Amino acid sequence: MSELSRRSGVPVPTIKFYLREGLLRPGLATASNQAEYDEDHLRRLRLVRALITLGGLSVAAAREVLEAVAEPLDRYETLGVTHYALSAPVSARADGKSARNAEGGERGNGSAAEVERLIERMGWNITERSPLREALAAGLRALHEVGAGYGADELVPYAELAAATARLDLDQLAGIEDRIDIAERALVLTVLMEPVLAALRRMAQENEAALRYAGEDGSNTGE
Amino acid sequence: MSELSRRSGVPVPTIKFYLREGLLRPGLATASNQAEYDEDHLRRLRLVRALITLGGLSVAAAREVLEAVAEPLDRYETLGVTHYALSAPVSARADGKSARNAEGGERGNGSAAEVERLIERMGWNITERSPLREALAAGLRALHEVGAGYGADELVPYAELAAATARLDLDQLAGIEDRIDIAERALVLTVLMEPVLAALRRMAQENEAALRYAGEDGSNTGE
Numbered sequence: 001m002s003e004l005s006r007r008s009g010v011p012v013p014t015i016k017f018y019l020r021e022g023l024l025r026p027g028l029a030t031a032s033n034q035a036e037y038d039e040d041h042l043r044r045l046r047l048v049r050a051l052i053t054l055g056g057l058s059v060a061a062a063r064e065v066l067e068a069v070a071e072p073l074d075r076y077e078t079l080g081v082t083h084y085a086l087s088a089p090v091s092a093r094a095d096g097k098s099a100r101n102a103e104g105g106e107r108g109n110g111s112a113a114e115v116e117r118l119i120e121r122m123g124w125n126i127t128e129r130s131p132l133r134e135a136l137a138a139g140l141r142a143l144h145e146v147g148a149g150y151g152a153d154e155l156v157p158y159a160e161l162a163a164a165t166a167r168l169d170l171d172q173l174a175g176i177e178d179r180i181d182i183a184e185r186a187l188v189l190t191v192l193m194e195p196v197l198a199a200l201r202r203m204a205q206e207n208e209a210a211l212r213y214a215g216e217d218g219s220n221t222g223e
Numbered sequence: 224m225s226e227l228s229r230r231s232g233v234p235v236p237t238i239k240f241y242l243r244e245g246l247l248r249p250g251l252a253t254a255s256n257q258a259e260y261d262e263d264h265l266r267r268l269r270l271v272r273a274l275i276t277l278g279g280l281s282v283a284a285a286r287e288v289l290e291a292v293a294e295p296l297d298r299y300e301t302l303g304v305t306h307y308a309l310s311a312p313v314s315a316r317a318d319g320k321s322a323r324n325a326e327g328g329e330r331g332n333g334s335a336a337e338v339e340r341l342i343e344r345m346g347w348n349i350t351e352r353s354p355l356r357e358a359l360a361a362g363l364r365a366l367h368e369v370g371a372g373y374g375a376d377e378l379v380p381y382a383e384l385a386a387a388t389a390r391l392d393l394d395q396l397a398g399i400e401d402r403i404d405i406a407e408r409a410l411v412l413t414v415l416m417e418p419v420l421a422a423l424r425r426m427a428q429e430n431e432a433a434l435r436y437a438g439e440d441g442s443n444t445g446e
Contacts, residue, residue, distance in 0.1 A: 050369060076436035083429060124430040125437075132426045139419035146273060148411045150419070157391050159423050165384050166427035170435060188371045190425065196362035196373070197424070198417050200382050203355045204389035205412070206306060207347040212393060213299035214348075 001027070004037045008045045015045065021059050023048045023066060043180050050184065051085075055191050061085045069179040078179050082186040084131055111140040117152035122159050165197070224250070227260045231268045238268065244282050246271045246289060266403050273407065274308075278414050284308045292402040301402050305409040307354055334360040334367065340375035345382050388420070 004027075005012045018024040024045060027035030044066070051062040068081035115137045119126050126132065143150055169189045176182050227250075228235045241247040247268060250258030267289070274285040291304035338360045342349050349355065366373055392412045399405050 054365075054369070074436060076432050079432045079436070080429065083425065119426070122430075124426060125433040126426055126429055130426075130429060132422055132429065136419065136422035136426065139415070139422055142277075143411065143415050143419065146277070146407075146411055146415065148408075148415070155419075155423070158388065158420065159427070161384050161388050161391075162420065162423035163427040163431070165381065165424050166431045168380050168384075169424075169428055170431045173432075184369075185371075188366065188369055189428070192362070192366050192369065192371070194421050196359065196366065196378075197381065197385065197420075199355055199359035199362055200378070200385035201388050201392075201420070202306065202413065203342070203347060203349055203353075203359065204382070204386040205392055206303065206349055206353060206355065207345075208386070208389045208393045209299050209302045209396075210348040213297060213302070 001035065001037065004041060004045065007042055008049065010045055010049050014049075018045070018048055021063070023059065023063060047180055047184050047187075050187055055086050055187055057085055065183060069183050075173070075177075075179075075182055078182045079173070079186050080127075082183045083190060084129075086187065086190045111137040111144065114140060114150075114152045114155070118155050118159060121152055121156055122163070169193070224258065224260065227264060227268065230265055231272065233268055233272050237272075241268070241271055244286070246282065246286060270403055270407050270410075273410055278309050278410055280308055288406060292406045298396070298400075298402075298405055301405045302396070302409050303350075305406045306413060307352075309410065309413045334363040337363060337373075337375045337378070341378050341382060344375055344379055345386070392416070 001012055001015060004010075005015055008015075015024065019026060024041065027037040027041060029035050047069075048062055048066065051057045051065055052059070055062075057065070062085075065082050065085045069078055112133070115133050118136075119133075140150055172189065173182060173185055176185060224235055224238060227233075228238055231238075238247065242249060247264065250260040250264060252258050270292075271285055271289065274280045274288055275282070278285075280288070285308075288305050288308045292301055335356070338356050341359075342356075363373055395412065396405060396408055399408060
């Protein structure tokens, strides 16, 4: 176990916690206080660690992903399970409340209806149980609250660019067959790429603002 | 003041705090314990509130934005000041550490160098003092840590989509002349659109995965 800790960078007490929680299979006992851990343990440990620390998943949600990748799922299902487990934080960030804690009422229904209209307009295949419907609706409600209502029509151009981005993302899964690898890559694409894309968009906004407005009042030449 | 509170939805003690901190100008005294607040106070109060609660800005950072929008800046500068004040959270989210707390070393320099290469490849006009350089470098370091290194070449297609997104964003500032309104809109575009874009991208990933992989092993027909 100390070698597993050394190779993974995960402290021994944390590994013991994961074992107790059933997130990691026990090693093969070789003596009363010795067990052997193989390459598969190491990869699984790295995935558990990443789901919990990078993805911010609860132990229960991480267990769900791990159980899924242990089943004979296809690539689509593996991706979906990882994806759905990761999607709660988006909505929580969007409105500071639980995504499940929908308030109902006209406003809430309005956003949910715009989401359905957008999905239809885009022709997207999104399962009924996808937490992304509520995540998007929560984001639209937050915009609505500050007087910036976006309907399906205004969102279509953004959704088309999101679709192009998703094609780049999925290209990176091409050729990966192993389910643990797919789950790991989905985690990276979903969680770690988001701050990168946000920074790229802000940079592009800065550049676009410079192109359009620098020195417009003659008071600034944009450095 | 109670009317200002009623119209803005901001509690009186909070308004008093903003006054003490100099985030809001005092009203015009009409009696020993009465003051008049005009439409401009209301708009300023809403902006302060939004910067602090939605944008997560410190009082000092909010003051910086407010001082900026009080100066005779052009639209580009107003946008820039609001933008820069808001940009710290991106990098903090990306690596959990302060953006300023660059570790140096080969890895850190590598990411910073890729950022410069990307800016050059895109021909983007990004000021030297922009916090976005470090925000993007921090995001790339986090990816690098999990073995998913992205160099400038891999980022170019993403940056091109970010540029198209930024053009949609800036279209929404067209025709807005008032500096408080520009700052408010920049806040909305920068902070509140991010969870919406993240949800759209995840939805698009779900759809794209369904198109590419549903039923690939014959074990699932994608519902």
